[in-house]
Amino acid sequence: MPETPVKVTVTGAAGQIGYALLFRIASGQLLGADVPVKLSLLEIPQAVKAAEGTAMELDDCAFPLLRGIEITDDLTTAFDGTNIALLVGALPRKAGMERGDLLEANGGIFGPQGKAINDHAADDVRVLVVGNPANTNALIAQSAAPDVPAERFTAMTRLDHNRALSQLAQKLQVSVTDIKKMTIWGNHSATQYPDLFHAEVGGKIAAELVDETWLRETFIPTVAKRGAAIIEARGASSAASAANAAIDHVYDWVNGTPEGDWTSAAIPSDGSYGVPEGLISSFPVVSRGGKWEIVQGLEIDDFSRSRIDASVAELGEERDAVRQLGLI
Ligand SMILES: NC(=O)C1=CN([C@@H]2O[C@H](COP(=O)(O)OP(=O)(O)OC[C@H]3O[C@@H](n4cnc5c(N)ncnc54)[C@H](O)[C@@H]3O)[C@@H](O)[C@H]2O)C=CC1
């Protein structure tokens, strides 16, 4: 077992995703069953007490891998020497809002956090932004951290990816493990494009196993609007499934994706598939040697092209809006 614990910072630790996430990190599911961790819980001052309560419960689990917990409202303390930063803390949307409506309210959180990461985090820091609008918040954090390689800033579309797997598995009456090469393209928003033209089920292209009307009128909107459907049903936004997706994203980033498959993550574009360089967009990705790589060489037909372009255009608009607000 490695001697030195990995420092994992979780912002918004007293929130609902935080509560679903911290116990899984401390039990070894984020990094691996033999990797000790120490947790840093960042909260706003009025929620520090609630975070302390969560820390008491973490203590009470007697997790063998948990080597310490720090609770703070100070950015420097939270990100000092951090190896993994999970930027969750932000206002969640309520019924009737789009995630983009949170841009101004939440955008101000991510610049200072990016700067603190730039100035204090470990050299190998990896950042996952969960707080919405996740892609553009990641862009804000990244632009405040010029000394950190841009590729270390990512945003979460793994929940959308997992939703797509589950919807398709239920439709075809197969196991989620029978589905390979699912992709979410673009923004973590209602414009995202879950792609069945490259996904495979038992070696066959998924789009050929379902009828076109279901693909266009049921599958894509169900996946893209699932967050709103959860808010409508629960009266609160997805929490346990979001925490689960964050675990999946970081585990694969650090430990690698399985051969013969890929996953989805929002990472800075290198211009692949016509996505303007620098936008943090979801792509089909593999993780090799601790780095995300965009899967290359996929043929994109006209239907997929128009869907990808629409979501990427929205990312460009969000970037322009935060530029206007002086956040990047
Ligand atoms: N990318 C994705 O797939 C998903 C993203 N989300 C987003 O995750 C975010 C968090 O959601 P929940 O945990 O449900 O919200 P929540 O309201 O339950 O918790 C948010 C926590 O963040 C804290 N917080 C606010 N500002 C902060 C700051 N500047 N620094 C540190 N902590 C701060 C609050 O005190 C609160 O405890 C929301 O933006 C939500 O929309 C939620 C589900 C999926």
Ligand SMILES: O=C([O-])CC(=O)C(=O)O
């Ligand atoms: O929809 C929301 O506001 C929360 C979220 O991002 C999701 O569940 O995908």
